[in-house]
Amino acid sequence: MVQPNLDFMAPENQINSNCSILSDMFSLGMVICAIYNQGRPLIQSGNSPPSYLKQMETLDDAVHNILPRIPIPLQEACTRLLRKSPGARPTAQLLTLIKYFSDPAVQALQFLDVINMKDPTQKAHFYRSTLREVLPFIPR
Known part of the structure; x- marks a missing residue:
């Protein structure tokens, strides 16, 4: 045992x-x-x-x-x-x-994992605002 x-x-x-x-x-x-x-x-x-x-x-x-x-x-x-x-x-x-566990950078990377399943409006919003805001916090 x-x-x-x-x-x-x-x-x-x-x-x-x-x-x-x-x-x-x-x-x-x-x-x-x-x-x-x-x-x-x-x-x-x-x-x-x-x-x-x-x-x-x-x-x-x-x-x-x-x-x-x-x-x-x-x-x-x-x-x-x-x-x-x-x-x-x-x-x-x-x-x-x-x-x-709700780190914005992690959430942005998770969104990128499934971006192909998103509609064009969601993609545009992500690229214009969300990604711009979190990009400085994502480690190289």
């Missing part, structure tokens, strides 16, 4: 053996924090359940300490993703609505 990595596991998985999509959202929050924590997870239990439970008690403090390293538009999402109660976490659909 495969032992799951407790450092990224939602508390309800370990404590109650309950698993849901919201458990995955917790794990996503842990991965995001690890990215901005030089690859180190906020919980480092060494796959020891007692160590995991003890570190879970201080998770809120660990999240608070890492927040300054996380981009501002992503901070609130990380805080909500790492709530101990599954019902307090955002769903994947809600997560995509946060400002961090």
Whole structure:
């Protein structure tokens, strides 16, 4: 059998053996924090359940300490993703609505991906205004 990595596991998985999509959202929050924590997870239990439970008690403090390293538009999402109660976490659909994921440059590039499916009026508007506004923000 495969032992799951407790450092990224939602508390309800370990404590109650309950698993849901919201458990995955917790794990996503842990991965995001690890990215901005030089690859180190906020919980480092060494796959020891007692160590995991003890570190879970201080998770809120660990999240608070890492927040300054996380981009501002992503901070609130990380805080909500790492709530101990599954019902307090955002769903994947809600997560995509946060400002961090609605970058105008990215939206312009996505529009270019499907521009052949747009009508001439939409294309003209995109080239005349939208692209002109976001072009300076698109990296070379």
